[in-house]
Amino acid sequence: MYPAQFDYHTPGTVKEALDLLGKYKDDAKLLAGGHSLLPAMKFRLARPAHLVDLRKVPGLAGIKEEGGSLVIGAMTTHWAVESSPLVKAKCPVLAQTAAQIGDPMVRNMGTIGGSLSHADPAADYPATIIALNAEMVVEGPKGKRTIKVDDFFKSLMTTAVGPDEILTEVRVPVCGANVGCAYMKFPHPASRFAVVGVAAALTVEGGKVSKASIGITGAGTKAVRAKGVEAALLGKALDAATIQAAAEKAPDGVDVQADLQGSVEYKTHLLKVFAKRAIEAAAKK
């Protein structure tokens, strides 16, 4: 399979990349790791006339700690997140999530910015960055702006990043000592995409949950916050009955979709099972 013909651009700065987006508008597409865009182009589901490759733009990849957050450049590969000592120390669930994406080739090429911008409904990162209350920094012709994760995923494969903007950074608050986090997914046996994935970040103070943050991916058209589960955990001790009751709320607010992976009933069931597993695993930590 070959993609339709396109012109290939290699900007050397974010400004140059933005200028190209401004010049070619709807005919242009940013290229990061290419592991979602190139298959789409080969199937002719995407036919950009201009590809703007971000791989030669310095400063877009890397991980550092700044002001209580991990700052992860958009072009940071899944492998770099998975293997980063800083991520493992400060926000281990993010490394664990990255490690569950696809296979080594996908993880060595695919980027966190590409994954979040693509917003595949079965992608792994979205659940975890919802649970971690991350923020996305984007740059456009009018400068920089920051988007909170709850405002980021708009609908199927659509985010708040404008067509003339570039996602440059993901800012993830460092996990505190009394925060337990986990990401649990039911992977598709071939692609490893999440048929259902649930991430939980729980803060426990005085034996009770003082903060619960739960993200869900896979089951619906976009990743969502599981507000019902969060409410059911708040102020409670993490005993078996509380966890079971909270997990039962996982499908609330999820627009569960039937597809080749399963029926609505099956995915609804999986949501409850994986919410329970994620909460239990977070509670143990």
Ligand SMILES: Cc1cc2nc3c(=O)[nH]c(=O)nc-3n(C[C@H](O)[C@H](O)[C@H](O)COP(=O)(O)OP(=O)(O)OC[C@H]3O[C@@H](n4cnc5c(N)ncnc54)[C@H](O)[C@@H]3O)c2cc1C
């Ligand atoms: C066989 C296979 C298995 C996979 N399994 C999984 C899995 O288990 N879990 C999972 O989560 N993912 C999986 N993926 C997807 C993979 O993680 C991709 O790498 C990811 O979805 C896209 O990242 P990318 O860097 O390759 O982006 P690209 O494919 O280069 O781009 C994707 C889209 O995002 C846009 N874009 C890219 N970067 C930016 C940016 N900085 N700002 C704005 N827009 C941008 C592009 O224009 C394009 O529209 C799999 C992919 C393959 C091929």
